[in-house]
Amino acid sequence: MGDVLPFHFQVVAALIFAIGALGVMLRRNMIVMFMSIELMLNAANLSLVAFSREIGNDQGQILAFIVMVVAAVEVAVGLAIIISLVRNRDTVNIEDTSQMKW
Amino acid sequence: MTEHENTALRWIPLLPLIAAALSGAWLVFGRRALPRVAVIALACGAPIASFAIAVVQVFKLALETALPPDAPYYSDNLYTWISAGDFHAELAFLLDPLSAVMVLVVTGVGSLIHIYSVGYMDDDHREDRGFQRFFAYLNLFTFSMLMLILGDNLLVMFVGWEGVGVCSYLLIGFWYLDDANAAAGQKAFVVNRIGDFGFLLGIFLLFWSFAQAGLPTVEFREMSANVGLLAERTVALPGWLSFLPGFPTWGLLTLACLCLFVGACGKSAQIPLYVWLPDAMAGPTPVSALIHAATMVTAGVYMVCRMSFAYSLAPGAQATVAWTGALTAFFAATIGLAQTDIKKVLAYSTVSQLGYMFLAAGVAAYSAAIFHVMTHAFFKALLFLGAGSVILGMHHQQDITKMGGLRRRMPVTWATFLVGVIAIAGVPPFSGFFSKDEILLAANQAHAIPGHQALWAIGMATAFLTAFYMFRLYFLVWSGESRADHHTQASIHESGKWVLVPLCVLALFSVIGGFFGLPDAYGDLFGVQRSNSLHHFLQPVVHSAEHEISHATEFRLAALTTCVGLAGIALATVMYFWRRDLAAKLAAAIRPLYALVRDKYRIDELYDAAIVRPLRALSSSLLSRGVDQGLIDGLAVNGTAKLVRASADGALKYLQSGFAQSYLVAMLLGGVLLVAWLVRGS
Amino acid sequence: MRTALFWIFSVMAVGSALGVVGSLRSPINSALSLVLSMLALAGLYVLLEAQFVGLIQVMVYAGAIVVLFLFVIMLLNLRGSGAGSAESRPIGKAAGAVVAVGAVLWLVRRLAASRAPWPEVDPTYGTTRAIGEALYTDYVLSVQVAGVLLLAGIIAAVVLAKKKID
Numbered sequence: 001m002g003d004v005l006p007f008h009f010q011v012v013a014a015l016i017f018a019i020g021a022l023g024v025m026l027r028r029n030m031i032v033m034f035m036s037i038e039l040m041l042n043a044a045n046l047s048l049v050a051f052s053r054e055i056g057n058d059q060g061q062i063l064a065f066i067v068m069v070v071a072a073v074e075v076a077v078g079l080a081i082i083i084s085l086v087r088n089r090d091t092v093n094i095e096d097t098s099q100m101k102w
Numbered sequence: 103m104t105e106h107e108n109t110a111l112r113w114i115p116l117l118p119l120i121a122a123a124l125s126g127a128w129l130v131f132g133r134r135a136l137p138r139v140a141v142i143a144l145a146c147g148a149p150i151a152s153f154a155i156a157v158v159q160v161f162k163l164a165l166e167t168a169l170p171p172d173a174p175y176y177s178d179n180l181y182t183w184i185s186a187g188d189f190h191a192e193l194a195f196l197l198d199p200l201s202a203v204m205v206l207v208v209t210g211v212g213s214l215i216h217i218y219s220v221g222y223m224d225d226d227h228r229e230d231r232g233f234q235r236f237f238a239y240l241n242l243f244t245f246s247m248l249m250l251i252l253g254d255n256l257l258v259m260f261v262g263w264e265g266v267g268v269c270s271y272l273l274i275g276f277w278y279l280d281d282a283n284a285a286a287g288q289k290a291f292v293v294n295r296i297g298d299f300g301f302l303l304g305i306f307l308l309f310w311s312f313a314q315a316g317l318p319t320v321e322f323r324e325m326s327a328n329v330g331l332l333a334e335r336t337v338a339l340p341g342w343l344s345f346l347p348g349f350p351t352w353g354l355l356t357l358a359c360l361c362l363f364v365g366a367c368g369k370s371a372q373i374p375l376y377v378w379l380p381d382a383m384a385g386p387t388p389v390s391a392l393i394h395a396a397t398m399v400t401a402g403v404y405m406v407c408r409m410s411f412a413y414s415l416a417p418g419a420q421a422t423v424a425w426t427g428a429l430t431a432f433f434a435a436t437i438g439l440a441q442t443d444i445k446k447v448l449a450y451s452t453v454s455q456l457g458y459m460f461l462a463a464g465v466a467a468y469s470a471a472i473f474h475v476m477t478h479a480f481f482k483a484l485l486f487l488g489a490g491s492v493i494l495g496m497h498h499q500q501d502i503t504k505m506g507g508l509r510r511r512m513p514v515t516w517a518t519f520l521v522g523v524i525a526i527a528g529v530p531p532f533s534g535f536f537s538k539d540e541i542l543l544a545a546n547q548a549h550a551i552p553g554h555q556a557l558w559a560i561g562m563a564t565a566f567l568t569a570f571y572m573f574r575l576y577f578l579v580w581s582g583e584s585r586a587d588h589h590t591q592a593s594i595h596e597s598g599k600w601v602l603v604p605l606c607v608l609a610l611f612s613v614i615g616g617f618f619g620l621p622d623a624y625g626d627l628f629g630v631q632r633s634n635s636l637h638h639f640l641q642p643v644v645h646s647a648e649h650e651i652s653h654a655t656e657f658r659l660a661a662l663t664t665c666v667g668l669a670g671i672a673l674a675t676v677m678y679f680w681r682r683d684l685a686a687k688l689a690a691a692i693r694p695l696y697a698l699v700r701d702k703y704r705i706d707e708l709y710d711a712a713i714v715r716p717l718r719a720l721s722s723s724l725l726s727r728g729v730d731q732g733l734i735d736g737l738a739v740n741g742t743a744k745l746v747r748a749s750a751d752g753a754l755k756y757l758q759s760g761f762a763q764s765y766l767v768a769m770l771l772g773g774v775l776l777v778a779w780l781v782r783g784s
Numbered sequence: 785m786r787t788a789l790f791w792i793f794s795v796m797a798v799g800s801a802l803g804v805v806g807s808l809r810s811p812i813n814s815a816l817s818l819v820l821s822m823l824a825l826a827g828l829y830v831l832l833e834a835q836f837v838g839l840i841q842v843m844v845y846a847g848a849i850v851v852l853f854l855f856v857i858m859l860l861n862l863r864g865s866g867a868g869s870a871e872s873r874p875i876g877k878a879a880g881a882v883v884a885v886g887a888v889l890w891l892v893r894r895l896a897a898s899r900a901p902w903p904e905v906d907p908t909y910g911t912t913r914a915i916g917e918a919l920y921t922d923y924v925l926s927v928q929v930a931g932v933l934l935l936a937g938i939i940a941a942v943v944l945a946k947k948k949i950d
Contacts, residue, residue, distance in 0.1 A: 005899060026805075098760030763876070
C-alpha cells in the first residue's frame, strides 16, 4: 500500500475518537452529543479493522460488524429516550436535565 | 484397669444436680411453685441418696481385695472433655481414700443440714418460691462441692471450685432484697476470685511444666506418679524481686504450690483473703453451717492435701502454708474474743480452725488436716445449727449481749450446743481433742519447717483462746439471767423436730468422731493395733510425714494441750459465770485495744481505703469516662459516624452533580488512566 | 495511488468529524457532516481490503442511522444551536478537553515507534462470502444474540417514543 503504514490508520482513528470525545464533553445539544458518540464508535471500528488487516485475519472485521449492529440498536433506543426527554422538558440542552443530584 | 472402674460414682454428684435442675427449671418455667412436699422430697432426697451411694462405694473401696494396696481407688470416666493434640482432659471422677473421707463428710453433714433447713426456712412463708429457690441453690452447691472433691484432674476440680463460689454468692445474698446481704455475697465472690487467679496460675504452671517434660496432663494420679520430672526444675526470678528469700532461683514446684495456695487462701479464708467469711454470715444460718463451716471452706485444705505430692517437694511452700495457717488461727481467735454477734463469733472461730488445718498441711501432717476437717465439720456445723436454733427461738435476735438464761427454755439445743463447745475446746475424749492434738504434735515434731517450735507455741496459745472465747459464748448465751426484753422472753421456744434431729446426730458424732483417728499410742493402751484408722486409710494417697516419738512424749504433749484447754475454760468460767463484772472492767481498762479487736483490727477499712477505693476511682475516672465513653464511644463509634458524615456531606456528595458531561469527563479520565496503566512498560 | 486515496479519505473523515462537533448552526449541519464522515470511513475500509465492512458501513451507518438522526431532528422541530442557558462547569470541560487531546498526542507518539509492514493476504480476505462463512459458522452465536438485541431495541424504541394513549 505504498508508504502508508498500519499505524497511520491508528492515528486517524485516534484523532476521530478524540474529536468525538471533545464533542461529547463540550457540546450541550443532546443530539449533537449523541452524534459525537457515534463518531467515537466509528473510530473504534476503524481501529479494529485496521488491526485486523495488520494481523491478517478477519476477526476484527467480525467484531466491527457486531459493533455496528449494537450501535444501530443503541441509536434507536437512545433517540427514543431523547424524544421522550425533549417532549417532557421542551429543551434539548443537556444542562437542563440535571435533577438527579444531591 | 477394669477393677478400678466404677460407674456408680457419677451418681454421687449427679443426683443433687438433677434435683437442683428440676426445682430450678420449675421455678423458671412453672407458674406456681412446687408443693412443699415435693420440694422437700427433692431437696433432702438427693443428698441422702448420694450419701447412701457414697457409703456403699467407700465400703467397697475399703474392703475390696481386688484393688492393689498401693493404688486403692475407683474411677469413673464420663467422657473426654478436652482433646487438644497430646493433651486430654476427661470428665472423670476418682474415689480414693482422700476423696472418700471428704465425700462422706460432705454428703453426710450436708444431708443433715438439708433436713435442718426444712425446719429453719419453714418460716420463710413470704414467698413460697423462696423455699424452693433455697433448696435448688443448696443442691446446686452440693453438686459443685462433689465435683470438686471427686474430680480426677485439676480442671474438673476447678469447675467445682468455681461452682461453689457461685453458689456461695447466691446463698449468702439469698435475701437479696436487703442491700447489705447482696453486698456480702458480692464481697465473697470477688475475694474468692482473687484467690482463683492464683489457683489458675498454679494450674497453668503445672500443666506447662509437665508438658515441657513431655507429659501434658493435669490428672492427679498421673501428676503424682510423675512429679519427679519436676522435682529439680527451677525458675529464675527477675531482678526486681531480689527481696524475696531464695533469690535468684526458686523451685518450680515451690512457685506452683504457692500459686495454688493463694487460691486456697481465698476459698478457705486465710490471711489476707479471709475478710469475706465474717460478712458471709448475712446468709441464712444453714448456709453458714454448710458452706462456711463444713464444706466449701475446707476445699482449700482438700486441694493442698490432694496436691501433697507436690507440696512434699516444695519446702518453701510448705513453710508458707504452715505459718499462714498458724498466724491466721491466732489472729482470728483474738478477734473472736470481742465479738457480740453469735454468728460472727462462730465465723472467726471457723477461720481460726481452718488455720489449724493449714498448719497441719504445712507440716506434712495431711491426714491430721483431713481429720480436723472431719471433726470440725461435725462440731462447727453443730454449733452453727444450734446458733440457728437460738436465733429462731429468739425471733431473729443475734446479739449475745441480749441473750442469757436460755438453758431452761431450749433444753435440747442447749445440750447439743454444750457438746459442740466442749468438742471445739479440745477436751478429751471428744473429737476435737484428738484432731487438734494430732496437729500440734505434728507441729512439734516437724523439724523440717523453720521455727516449728514457734508454730507449736502459737497453736497452743490459740487453743487457749479458742477454749476461752467459745465458753464465753456459751455462758453469755445459755447461763445466767436473760437479758432480752420481756416481749422476746415470753415467746422463746424450742425448735421443731426438723431442727433438733440433725443437732442430735451431729452431737453424737462430735463425741465419738475422734475414734476414727485415735492415735496409735492410745490404741496400744487398749491392745488395738493401728487404731488410727483414718491415718492408715489415707496414707497410700497423701503420704503424711511419720514421726518417731515415744509414747511417753506423746502423752506428755497431749496432757499439756488438755491443760491449756481447761485453763481457757476456767478463765471463761471466772469471767462470765462467777464474776461477770470482771469482763466489763477489763474491757474498760484496755479500751483502745479492745475497740481495735472488736472492730476486727479495721482490716476491712484498710482494704477499702487502700485497694477498693483507688480501684473504684481508677475505674470510674480513667476507664469508664476516659476509655469507654471517650475513646471507644466517642472516638471509635461516634467518631466514625461523624467522619463518614463529614466526608460525605462535605466532599463526596458534590460528585453527584447531575451534569452528564461531568460524569463523562470522569469516565474519560478514568479510561485513559486505565489504559495507560495497562500499557505501561510495553 | 493508494497513498493518495488514503490521504484524501483521512482528511475528509477528520474534517467532517470536526464539522460534526464544531458546527454551531443547526443540528442538521452536524448530521450531514456525520454522513460525510461515514462515507470517508467506508472508503478507508475498502482501502483496508474490508469490502464487506465498508459496504455495511454505508448501508447501515450512513443509510440508516444518520437518516434516523435526521428524522428525529425534524420530528422535534429543533432549530438553532445548543447555545441556551449559561455554560456551567467550564473548568471540568476544559480539563476533559486537555486530557483527550493529550491522550491522543501521547498515543500518536507511542504508535509512531512501530513500523510494521503489511502482511500478505489472499484475495478472499474481507469478501462478503468469507465474512459470511465466518459469521455463520464460528460466530453464529454472536449473530443470534445480535438479532435478539435488535428485536429488543425495536420494542424499546417503540415503547419509549410513543405518545401516551389516553
